[in-house]
Amino acid sequence: MGVVIRTGVKTVIGQIAALTTGQPPKKSRLEKQIKFFVHFLLILAPAVGTISMIVGGLTFGWGNWILLLSTSYAVCAIALVPEGLSATVTSILTVVARRLEKKSVYLKRLDIAEALGSAKIIASDKTGTLTKNVMTVTDMWIDDLVIHGFPRLDDHTLRELKTLETFKPPISDILLAMAVCNKADFDYDKDVKIDINEKFTMTLNRDQSSIAAKAKQAPAFARLNSQDGATRTTHRSIYSTILPFSSFGEFLRYRNLVSKRPALGAASDVAMLKYAAQVIDVGKSRRTNPVVFEIPFNSKRKWQLVIIKKRILANNQAKYKLIMKGASDILIKKCDKIMNMNEEEVPLDENERAKFERAVETFGEQGRRVIGFAQVEFVEAGNFTFNEKAGNYPQEGLIFLGTCAIMDPPRDETADAIKSCKDAGIRIFMVTGDPHTTAKAIAEQIGLIDEKPANQSNWEIGKGEDIPKLTHRDWGRLAARKSLVFSRTTPEQKLLIVEEMQKRKQVIAMTGDGVNDSPALKKADIGVGMGSGGEVAKQAADIILMNDNFASIGASIKEGRLMFENIKKLMAYVMPHAITELWGIWIYYLFGMPVATNSLIVLSMDLGTEIPPGIAMCNEPFESDIMERPPRQNGKNIVSKALLFYTYGYLGFLQAIACFLSYCYIFWSHGINISDLWMSALDHWKADGTNFTSNGHTFTVDEQLYINRQAVSAWQVGIVFGQMFHLFSARSLRESMFKHGFFSNKSAIIAVVLEFIMLMVFVYVPGINEFLGGAPVPVWCWVIVAVYSIGIFFFNEIRKYCIRRWPKNPIVRIFKF
Template structure:
């Protein structure tokens, strides 16, 4: 019962939540609270919480091997099928427990990014723990020794007894000796100690899946940690913008005078300029000049987060059509289509198609409130670059967003300035979308704007890593129009802005767009090559701040004191990662600014690849970009892993994370890998200890070591001493000691010699003396005992004579039992 309670306690540490659309609003609820009729939104890396009828999906692939028996992920669709197909053949029902490996993809099978990541994860051999390997080695040694000694005793007894009564010899000679040499209490003791450790970790919100992993924690020499959500709070906020005309600290002004902080090379703000009136553009209820209006539009439209409006004081009746989540427009259209049993998809839906009467919902903010002037949120007149770590607190009193932290931060920033719902309604006809992933590093959405005959006008919005977007752009939008963009034509300004932001610990997200014409019925596809990814118009960037956790610096110092190296492995840019690393004490705060000397530009914005570089021997830390990992030599890896105490790996892909783990293992390092995303799964599974965040994806949690195995055993005399040792308080300097050596085994040769030669011989001698003492007390000469068991000391035996005394068979059996009891008491 106690073990079962521990298991249930661990299970409570991992609540399962689902994203549900109810009454036009998307919210997060517990999976057991789902009811029939709920509209559920599943994302990549999540498990399906119930049997779901797919209403809308784009090349969705689910892994349901435990249900369907198909080992590979299968593509599912939302179209209606004939009744003659079973629910398993229809491919439009997602089964409870299935794993969503990808949705809204541009490639399928192993060619998809998630497919490649899944292949990296599933293609690995299961990692056996070091404790398991050591116990297996120890058990093999004991089996060989026990069988050898037992065989010698059995053969010797056979010769003495002239091979009579072989069964008796086998039972009392061979088996007793073999079993006696095996430490039967070892499994119970080890399991009990590890269970106690697992429960202690559970009290500290650490969920352990495998008991044998607890032992390996003491040997960890390297901790490779993701940055976002692990070392930082994962509470992101947009703190400012940059475009070709300068910095914007906080929020821009609308409609009147737009003051831009244009900084020169020496950081001195230039004279504020006034935006020409003809550049103002109405967007979401407010008017902003180019390119501010375009950036806010891209923030709102090219965003998967969902904004739910709330207000305690003001409520306004609005039709559900106005509150529809435009970012999920196609999904909700499919929902209404399914519920109204209509054929085809109407252009507009009314709530009356469901309930036959017009329903309304309460919106917390009135139109006047949404379309208010931005003057109330103007920043102080003293302007400066955002890289000066100025904290801008955004008021989220009137809105809550659901999505990834960076998407939510961007959407909240835009919602503070404009009416996001109106903006999304203007761009609701989504023709094509490519979601963000850690390998592409961008998110693209194509909107169908207007139809003229057989052609339509399309607008492409894209956001992502600014250095990646910069390679796709040939023009840049300014307040005075469009200009050429390239080396000596805006790249340097972008590099300077990026450096300023990143050195302040900000994540930088770039925005770009373009407009083009194409056939109305075109089906966009990257494989076909009809998606424009070159010649785009660069708009600007935003800075997102994710502050470090309060106790991160203290934890880093504790690891350094214990001799544990800490590696930061992140997908963020090198400058951003280094800024956070300085703040948490991972690298030297006085090390100066990091400059990436790789190619023509220090921030690696152009496409040229630079020359190999070397580590600074003066520093005990190093910084490595993802694209440089493949160019490192074996000597450089030795220097990096064995001589550096801290390393920052930036802009890494799932393959590179896996490669980092493999390089550490080749150098006999015990590595603990932490992560929470699908892209972390290969490295989590490869590492000796995979640690997934509780809020991470199901794929990451399954790849990590997070299942608890508990055995309820009570062996009294052996288990309680082990438990007492486990409950003993650690020494005060335990964290000042280095990790256990890799070659240090569970049971050393010295311990074996002590147990079987020194302690074992003393214990055997004591038992033998206790055995002989019984015969001595009965007046029997010990020298008369050898080989007497051949004729005496058994039923039907002869009378035994010693020291002039005669002992009957009954007396012999009684004395023999007493001597055997004395032997057993000596063992205990």
């Protein structure tokens, strides 16, 4: 029977959940920027439409004000609002999500990829993210003696190899602690095969019965189906029998195979379980030493405690043994004695502590995680109930047994990934629960810090216990470091790191895998959960690394930068034609010339010819220096002032000139002087107009309407055909297209072909061109636009060269977006 003492938000889990869910929902930077751009257009489009209507009314009068109103607002609104923007931006996000999926990165929100691209800090766990999370016990330290590998066994008979009593204290006590004070266990649900020798294979399964003990009894073993010519023998547990080794070499082979068995639990617990299982009978040790009380490990106390009942004494008393395992520097403070190799409990004086600290520092400098072990025996009532809150168990005066060193090697790709991030101007924070020396050693191995005197000012190592004491100035100093290592940190301190960095306008990505990490993950600009982590952490995170690999974060940042640039390239491609479309109506309103475009032509471009190139921009590859540039500044938007100047300023007007020349050629080809077109639309170029005369040629109303339709199509050719050339300029922001590659994006080539086919249909197919208000145009219109657009292309090449050559020049920065 259990007693409920807390529920809901009053529980620890509830408090963490409240801290996580109580934070306001995050809006992505992309969402904010797109929203800003939409608001900008909502102001710009009506303003331009109103100005156009007023100018048109002053020029043509207000007699037909309804037509004037509809024409002005329809053309201006359609021209300025990129109708295909939402579809193309969504396509870009989807393509990025698919790319990241192939790299084992799951985006919970598509738009979070943009924030990844702007990340300035990555605060990463060490274990499993920077390292392989394949932990192995490499050494034991007892009484200032280092045991490399396993305790010696070659002096014992094979029948004694898996007996705990084979070893003497404190070795036997440490092995017992590894077996009993341990939450890990082998995964019995999986069919694990361990080859003892070439004659048979043992299949381990919890539900199968134990049969046999020695190799010479093999003929009497229960035989199962043969596989690969090997007879299989079943056992309830590998620990419940004396294994039938015929030689010590076979035992070593068995021990190697045991280390590869799948197990469940924390990585360090699994490492100690496998270490002990290769030396003693873990199952028997657990059965003969039942645990009567346990305090599990957590990141705050950094130790685990179990109490086992050794035997019943007289007068209803019992002898208990308390075993603790955890952070060695914390456990040593609870001890006043240490056991030596002669099984003697000697005072833990300054000399003994100095030996311990030297050993821990040596292991730490090798990048090892050091786990300490302590115990104490005591007598208490046989039916005594231990309680964590009451603290009715020994907490001081323990006997220190020794330590084990656990190796967790860095991932092979971690060093290169960190170098790539550093080259990209991204600062790396390693946040770990390991002690100072271990954290520093791993940081050196992966290239996070460099001991060279010239580089020592670029990094710093801080202890978790000091984080709450840091002043505003201290945080400012840390925020300026290129690399930071935080040792012995707790999840609460992770949240504090995030908050302090955000106060300094830093975009931070934080990794975490536990329930306690969820507030920091929720608070960070980009919360990065681990695929092997808890569900609460995954729910709080924005992205999930299915392979728990730091290199995947670097790849995600690269994709985020590409996504940002591709959206910017999309804007740079789509927005300029708004100016050319507006000039098509402005030359009519301002100069009284024949109208150069209409709402149907504008719609055919915005919802037709412009869509394929926009979608093709989704597949635009990286520019070669994308990870060599620093993260963009916080205030830098997708639609920046420089981009507006490029699209609505000089480039839009340059393209409008090409359209105007193509438009003028139609009139020249009919022998009409352009000067004669000034204010001619007041009386001509309409169904109820009069004959028009120029250069001695008189044109009837029908001829005028046909020529005007040709001029409309010529302007359309100027916009669309010019945009085909502009697409190649827009496909790179800094890199020359001769280096980036004209054919590096096959989708763009296909899009240009489709765009060209659609334009030919709109201009030359009878019925369609008449419906749009156009007519076939001569080939020279195409030639004029092509020559002029090639000139614009080389203008952009010169602009990009200047950006690469003089990136900080104030004049060049005006043309850099």
